[in-house]
Amino acid sequence: MMRYIPNTAGQRAEMLEDMGIGSVEELFSGIPHSLRLNRSLGLPDALSEIELMAHMRELAGKNADADGYTCFLGAGAYDHYIPSVVRHLTSRQEFYTAYTPYQPEISQGTLQAIFEYQTMIKELTGMEVANASMYDGATAAAEAAAMACGATKRNGILTAYSVQPETREVLKTYSRFRGTTLNIFGYKDGRIDRDDLEAKLTGDTAAVIIQTPNFFGIVEDYAGLAELLHKRGTLLIVICDPISLALFKAPGELGADIAVGDGQCLGNAMNFGGPSLGFFATTAQLMRKMPGRIVGETTDKNGKRGFVLTLQTREQHIRREKATSNICSNQALNALNATIYLSVMGKEGLKKVALLCAGKAAYAREKLMKTGCFKPVFNAPVFKEFILEYKGNVGGLNEKLMKEKIIGGLEAGLFYKELENTWLVAVTEKRSRKEIDILAGKVGL
Secondary structure, eight states: OOOOOOOOHHHHHHHHHHHTOSSGGGGGTTSOGGGSOOSOOOOOOOOOHHHHHHHHHHHHTTSOOTTTSEEOOOTTOOOOOOOHHHHHHHTSHHHHHOOOOSSGGGOHHHHHHHHHHHHHHHHHHTOSEEOSOBSOHHHHHHHHHHHHHHHHTOOEEEEETTSOHHHHHHHHHHHHHHTOEEEEEOEETTEEOHHHHHHHOOTTEEEEEEEESOTTSBOOOOTTHHHHHHHTTOEEEEEEOTTGGGTSOOGGGGTOSEEEEEOTTTTOOOGGGOOOOEEEEEOGGGGGGOOSEEEEEEEOTTSOEEEEEEEEOBTTTSOGGGOSBOOOOOOHHHHHHHHHHHHHHHHHHHHHHHHHHHHHHHHHHHHHHHTTSEEESOOSOBSSEEEEEESSOHHHHHHHHHHTTEEOOEEGGGTOGGGTTEEEEEOOTTOOHHHHHHHHHHOOO
16 A cells, blocks of 8 residues: 655646646546536545544444455455565566566566466366466356366357355356357256256267365265266356365366356465456367467577567457457456465475364364354365355354354355255355364354
8 A cells, every 4th residue: 555645736836847747637627527527526625634544444444354354255356365565576666666567578577477376277287288367266167167168169058056055157148249159057066967957968068167166165076077068068167266276176186168266265365356366278189279378488599588478369369350368458466376385295295275264164064063063064075165054144243243243154145046045155264263163162153
């Protein structure tokens, strides 16, 4: 946050003189008077710096943030620990100001950071190539669906009902404006219903989309699914939690054609909903259909290592109608967060985080069940989230917990009518045994 703006009245006058105008208002002379506000903004009187800081702290104190509250809310954004080195390095001026490598030959640092990010995502997902990132997990999934339709020359997408609801909404929006068809198949005991999936497969199905762990926190068993789909000429798109990949088989190992997801959990704060980044990885066969940009490694004429923009099939670089995507930027700073986080954690560190999430989620589920206030909804294995049915009112429970400075789980019934009064609880490595025990002690009817 810029707390001090150093431009003096003299400097502003100098800038106006250099532009050949007499006032700031002249900068907006091209805007018709009928479109201007033509009145004051009605702002309160100016405050001193001390008064302003106190006022801003008072406003910020009204937020229920993860620093002052214990957070058990997930459903897409998670309260993971971020090592201090992440912010220290991303706050360096060369990273803070570098938006995008429009002149790649002089953006070697930025390109190398993106290259390292791509390499790590490729290794995590078990795929052959990854792009420089998308806006978020939802848009990455929608772009994957669009790519599948283009690659197969088919027009239909089949997605699991257990995919995150807001991701399904983005898929729906993309489908509407791209003229493709989006259909849903159901779940059974929290996992994909393969019978329903096969019944809804058609010769026009370009891809099937599943999520693991899915919205209910359940780890999907999709072994053999890619082989079944490939026999029908259909691609498999897997939405995954990158931290879970430290424990479970990667999508590439199980035959997935495209792996996508949200990278917020990799060194990015929740930030009240964003910004985040979407990771996108695929096979070499589909590489040229992939949206976004890809940074490659090369050598210069002197044999020194260097980096270049290898593929950039976006509307900024080619004709709009030939572009693979109309997303015009990668999330460079957020991807840098993810790169530093993964570098600092390493393979063993990431595995430890994943094990802590799984172990603490299991402990929390057991403690909540012992209160007698909950009963299980599904029996399938989970990672860091689980869903339970509450014997009271979930909305009331969350209100009560908020007064105790505890952010409770998601009321899943808001998205799934059949799951009325169910509670989706997220437990990351940050939650201590004491915090979990306090939660269990506060949920009584």
